[in-house]
Amino acid sequence: DAKTTQPNSMESNEEEPVHLPCNHSTISGTDYIHWYRQLPSQGPEYVIHGLTSNVNNRMASLAIAEDRKSSTLILHRATLRDAAVYYCILNYGGSQGNLIFGKGTKLSVKP
Amino acid sequence: DVKVTQSSRYLVKRTGEKVFLECVQDMDHENMFWYRQDPGLGLRLIYFSYDVKMKEKGDIPEGYSVSREKKERFSLILESASTNQTSMYLCASSESGTRQPQHFGDGTRLSIL
Numbered sequence: 396d397a398k399t400t401q402p403n404s405m406e407s408n409e410e411e412p413v414h415l416p417c418n419h420s421t422i423s424g425t426d427y428i429h430w431y432r433q434l435p436s437q438g439p440e441y442v443i444h445g446l447t448s449n450v451n452n453r454m455a456s457l458a459i460a461e462d463r464k465s466s467t468l469i470l471h472r473a474t475l476r477d478a479a480v481y482y483c484i485l486n487y488g489g490s491q492g493n494l495i496f497g498k499g500t501k502l503s504v505k506p
Numbered sequence: 507d508v509k510v511t512q513s514s515r516y517l518v519k520r521t522g523e524k525v526f527l528e529c530v531q532d533m534d535h536e537n538m539f540w541y542r543q544d545p546g547l548g549l550r551l552i553y554f555s556y557d558v559k560m561k562e563k564g565d566i567p568e569g570y571s572v573s574r575e576k577k578e579r580f581s582l583i584l585e586s587a588s589t590n591q592t593s594m595y596l597c598a599s600s601e602s603g604t605r606q607p608q609h610f611g612d613g614t615r616l617s618i619l
Contacts, residue, residue, distance in 0.1 A: 427605055429607070436613075437612055437613065438510075438596045438598075438610030438611050438612050438613045439549075439596070439598075439608075439610050440610065441607040441608060441609060444605075444607065486604075486605065492537070492554075492600075492603070492604030492605070492606075493539060493541070493549075493551040493554065493564060493565075494541075494549055494598075494608060495548065495549065496548045496549050497548075
């Protein structure tokens with residue numbers, strides 16, 4: 396299975412943009428890129444997903460490199476509520492479409 | 507917005523008890539999942555259901571069973587609770603297919619004494 400690599404942690408200031416990187420150099424042509432996040436003491440939350448083109452939704456933007464070997468989740472204005480662990484995954488990983496998380500990036504947001 | 511509701515946020519039970527965890531989703535999703543999440547072990551799939559009365563074992567089904575009598579409700583049953591089943595239990599739902607976003611409840615933190 397294709398693997399992803401993310402930094403262990405990042406810091407941001409409130410109301411500034413945050414760019415969370417993910418490397419997936421062994422991605423195949425049919426692999427979708429998915430992002431989830433998990434706030435403390437809560438269940439995971441779907442953020443965004445895409446295949447080739449950049450994607451935007453009300454939560455975030457996903458920028459996908461032209462060769463698809465990397466992607467960046469963009470939070471346009473970080474809030475304290477965005478402090479969470481962010482997971483970048485390809486095609487969920489499990490044989491039954493179940494999620495398999497790596498270590499993710501722990502994002503801290505400073506007031 | 508999709509809402510997945512788990513019946514309890516916190517639950518304390520005793521060894522040997524039969525424990526029921528309930529999950530309800532309001533988006534008419536075909537797929538429903540039960541996971542447990544433990545520090546250092548990530549998410550592990552217990553059971554999966556892709557339709558009413560249909561179920562598939564996940565990676566760690568031992569000691570658990572499930573019931574899906576109605577499309578919106580997926581129940582996880584611990585037949586005889588043991589201390590190694592102390593964990594955070596997460597229910598999720600998604601549309602049919604294996605690439606659809608999964609929507610999670612807030613989880614039930616279960617302690618078995």
